[in-house]
Amino acid sequence: MLSHITIVLVGTTHPGNIGAVARAMKNMQMTNLRLVAPKIFPSADATSRASGADDILSRATVCDTLREAIADCQVVFGASARSRTISWPELTPRECVTEIFEKHAGEKIAIVFGREHSGLTNEELDMCRYLLHIPCNPAFSSLNLAAAVQVVCYELFVAAGSAQRKAIGDRGETPLATAEQMESFYDHLYQTLIDIDFTQADKSQSIMRRLRRIYNRIELDTKEVDILRGILRMSQGHKKSQKQSS
Amino acid sequence: MLSHITIVLVGTTHPGNIGAVARAMKNMQMTNLRLVAPKIFPSADATSRASGADDILSRATVCDTLREAIADCQVVFGASARSRTISWPELTPRECVTEIFEKHAGEKIAIVFGREHSGLTNEELDMCRYLLHIPCNPAFSSLNLAAAVQVVCYELFVAAGSAQRKAIGDRGETPLATAEQMESFYDHLYQTLIDIDFTQADKSQSIMRRLRRIYNRIELDTKEVDILRGILRMSQGHKKSQKQSS
Numbered sequence: 158m159l160s161h162i163t164i165v166l167v168g169t170t171h172p173g174n175i176g177a178v179a180r181a182m183k184n185m186q187m188t189n190l191r192l193v194a195p196k197i198f199p200s201a202d203a204t205s206r207a208s209g210a211d212d213i214l215s216r217a218t219v220c221d222t223l224r225e226a227i228a229d230c231q232v233v234f235g236a237s238a239r240s241r242t243i244s245w246p247e248l249t250p251r252e253c254v255t256e257i258f259e260k261h262a263g264e265k266i267a268i269v270f271g272r273e274h275s276g277l278t279n280e281e282l283d284m285c286r287y288l289l290h291i292p293c294n295p296a297f298s299s300l301n302l303a304a305a306v307q308v309v310c311y312e313l314f315v316a317a318g319s320a321q322r323k324a325i326g327d328r329g330e331t332p333l334a335t336a337e338q339m340e341s342f343y344d345h346l347y348q349t350l351i352d353i354d355f356t357q358a359d360k361s362q363s364i365m366r367r368l369r370r371i372y373n374r375i376e377l378d379t380k381e382v383d384i385l386r387g388i389l390r391m392s393q394g395h396k397k398s399q400k401q402s403s
Numbered sequence: 404m405l406s407h408i409t410i411v412l413v414g415t416t417h418p419g420n421i422g423a424v425a426r427a428m429k430n431m432q433m434t435n436l437r438l439v440a441p442k443i444f445p446s447a448d449a450t451s452r453a454s455g456a457d458d459i460l461s462r463a464t465v466c467d468t469l470r471e472a473i474a475d476c477q478v479v480f481g482a483s484a485r486s487r488t489i490s491w492p493e494l495t496p497r498e499c500v501t502e503i504f505e506k507h508a509g510e511k512i513a514i515v516f517g518r519e520h521s522g523l524t525n526e527e528l529d530m531c532r533y534l535l536h537i538p539c540n541p542a543f544s545s546l547n548l549a550a551a552v553q554v555v556c557y558e559l560f561v562a563a564g565s566a567q568r569k570a571i572g573d574r575g576e577t578p579l580a581t582a583e584q585m586e587s588f589y590d591h592l593y594q595t596l597i598d599i600d601f602t603q604a605d606k607s608q609s610i611m612r613r614l615r616r617i618y619n620r621i622e623l624d625t626k627e628v629d630i631l632r633g634i635l636r637m638s639q640g641h642k643k644s645q646k647q648s649s
Contacts, residue, residue, distance in 0.1 A: 300427075
């Protein structure tokens, strides 16, 4: 029931935390772990804290970038401890599992957790469709990494138990775009905005974040991405024609 | 909301786990910790793993027996990893918090967690009104002590209603675009698609339907409509420049 869900840890400093995460995952029947640029891995500390969940560690994939780690995933959740200045769809773990089992059944899911001290960067959160926030004491809100993963995996396990009793409906539609397809779309959109002089390369960060917020909400399918990229190509084409004719 | 609930740890071997429990509790706004015959306490390991929750540790009461630790409590839950031969009311954490807030509101509650390797003895469980069992992988069911406390305190915190949950798509102050603003946007989009030669006037019905389907899903706010129309204007601008220059 949970084999389509991947836990991604970004830039973990302490290998013991990676081991504790593996244990928390296995306790809740989760198996897929991906590590983005861990400081130390593999490590005896990780194996020791895994307390028998070393099969999760030995199967874990190590990637250089978050983009690579989530490339094949269709829905990406990013754990966030703090409120952001730009508002973004933010879900509790319980809302998150409802999304996964009711709205995104059968799709490949990634749940991304950031560094122990600083979490995920804004650029990394930009790649996530939803922010995931664990309700907690506002005066003492930093959960241990493995504790945060434990809470989320526990909610997934409980929800999977209830979901097994429900028939899963097929969306009956074109599959959702993967994270990699969306990133390529954003690259293309960014280039187009520069080509049509809507923005300049060094001034586009806040507008791109704003546009990601818009398009992440839509949950584009693969055909729709093709259509939008077709429109971008035509917009760019005019720029080229214009330059050639001037 | 949670000040009437006490976490009791029985016979904890590793002081680091006591610290991690304190952190998990404080994350969820729980403050009352009692320790029954801990092997080592106080300890630098405990303080280190508490990561700032040392106020919980310094206020923690140390008792010789479970009986003493739960003396003033009216309802006692005992965490249990394994099924018992003797049948006993066994609750999940979610059922447990429902009991606490609906059936036992205002009563003093204790939630008791046993030793890292062997849990609570049958004699200790006899002092509990309910068994508390965290749903988990039957093939790998031993949660780390602090992870188990984290899950239970998280359920308590969520149930206590302290969680400041945000609705999906909560976007702050900017109002959603009106139907009229959306129709103007679609008119503008339609004209732009013709201007950039993406489509022709008489062939655009199906593509416009497709695009409406995309943008209706987003629930754009008024600022976002302004941004998208700004992009459309720039795309059109190139068409005009191109025509003038040719």
